[in-house]
Amino acid sequence: MGVSGSGKTTIGELLAKHLNLPFYDGDDFHSAANVAKMAAGHPLNDDDRHDWLATLAQRLGEWEQASGAVLACSALKETYRQTLQNGAQEHLHWVFLDGSYELLRARLEGRHDHYMKSSMLDSQLATLEKPAYGLRIELTNDETPEQVVDRIVERLPASGL
Numbered sequence: 001m002g003v004s005g006s007g008k009t010t011i012g013e014l015l016a017k018h019l020n021l022p023f024y025d026g027d028d029f030h031s032a033a034n035v036a037k038m039a040a041g042h043p044l045n046d047d048d049r050h051d052w053l054a055t056l057a058q059r060l061g062e063w064e065q066a067s068g069a070v071l072a073c074s075a076l077k078e079t080y081r082q083t084l085q086n087g088a089q090e091h092l093h094w095v096f097l098d099g100s101y102e103l104l105r106a107r108l109e110g111r112h113d114h115y116m117k118s119s120m121l122d123s124q125l126a127t128l129e130k131p132a133y134g135l136r137i138e139l140t141n142d143e144t145p146e147q148v149v150d151r152i153v154e155r156l157p158a159s160g161l
Contacts, residue, residue, distance in 0.1 A: 001075040001131075002097035003124040005107040006139060007148070008072035011097060014149045016070035022063070026073030029055050043123035046079075053080055057087025064088055076127045094134025095152055101125065103139060 016023035
């Protein structure tokens with residue numbers, strides 16, 4: 001989990017490959033209306049996210065029954081995480097990718113193939129309620145994505161993997 005530009009998709013794909021699990025990107029489950037809203041530079045509100053989170057929660061339960069998965073999802077607020085957690089039943093391991101404003105903004109400005117532009121970073125950071133649980137990974141520019149995944153794997157609980 002984390003704001004846009006934190007590397008959720010890149011890290012999630014690599015982590016899923018390392019754990020031999022399927023990978024899913026929460027962005028792929030947004031409605032066309034949500035994608036259009038974000039592409040136009042407008043942040044989503046709780047109502048916009050309601051059905052999206054409900055779908056992801058349902059899928060988490062399905063994926064759990066099928067031996068697990070890695071999901072990249074912003075999960076910015078505690079209420080969003082609780083919705084997701086309720087779908088999972090158990091074995092949900094949170095990994096929070098946390099980076100400085102400057103690092104995140106630079107990453108967003110360097111990406112041209114995504115609907116989420118750097119202008120949306122401020123609204124995401126304003127919405128973000130950093131979790132007091134799970135695994136927090138402080139992002140830096142001096143680590144490769146593979147090194148970040150290695151840090152995650154070293155620190156994840158052995159159970160459920």
